[in-house]
Amino acid sequence: MFLLFLLVGCGAAPEQEIARPASAEAIANGDVENGRKLFMGYAHFEHEGPPCMGCHSVGENGLLGGGAMGPDLTNVSNRRNDAEILGVLSNMGTDISPVMQPIYAIDPLTVEEQADLLVFMKSAVGQPESDKELLVLGISIVGFFGAVGVLGFVYRNRLRSVRRALVNKAQKELL
Numbered sequence: 001m002f003l004l005f006l007l008v009g010c011g012a013a014p015e016q017e018i019a020r021p022a023s024a025e026a027i028a029n030g031d032v033e034n035g036r037k038l039f040m041g042y043a044h045f046e047h048e049g050p051p052c053m054g055c056h057s058v059g060e061n062g063l064l065g066g067g068a069m070g071p072d073l074t075n076v077s078n079r080r081n082d083a084e085i086l087g088v089l090s091n092m093g094t095d096i097s098p099v100m101q102p103i104y105a106i107d108p109l110t111v112e113e114q115a116d117l118l119v120f121m122k123s124a125v126g127q128p129e130s131d132k133e134l135l136v137l138g139i140s141i142v143g144f145f146g147a148v149g150v151l152g153f154v155y156r157n158r159l160r161s162v163r164r165a166l167v168n169k170a171q172k173e174l175l
Contacts, residue, residue, distance in 0.1 A: 022086055026115040035120025036061065038113055049107030052117070055099075059127030068133075070099070077122045085121065089114040 022030075037043035040061060041051030052058075052073075057066025059074045066072075076085060080095075087093015089109055091101050110119070 006120040022090070022118065023113045026111045027082065027118055030115035030119035032116070032119050032123045033080055035116035035118070038116055039120055041073050045107065045113055046110050047107040049109065058121060059124045061124075073121055074127055077118075077125055085118055086114055089117060097098060
């Protein structure tokens, strides 16, 4: 019975959708605003992959910029042509990202998502690249001292009250 359960329960793995690069027609119909939403994580990818903003930044998008793990993509379309960018986005080009490949092999981007991201990145050309490290550092320092101040205020009488209880107990034992 157990063997039968194992054999029946071990069906074929679900078929995984294979990504393909966006066509020229899809790029022409690309939506810049949807590309921005996908990049920032305001809209979800169809296959639930992580948003680009976790690792990359583009221009002045985002209050604190984007991630610092990947390169800044503000002027990427000046350095790479559409086919190279789509190759990275679809995991089917000569320039496959070794970091993005395993993530988006499981959760591939659709042709429309690739086109929207491409036109969004092309629209960002010429924007100043994001450099918000000092802002993040400043917020972190202010937050640290703010937390220390709040904890100091909340626990301001803690040491005295513990010490007072110990002193009172010791005095009672001596009498």
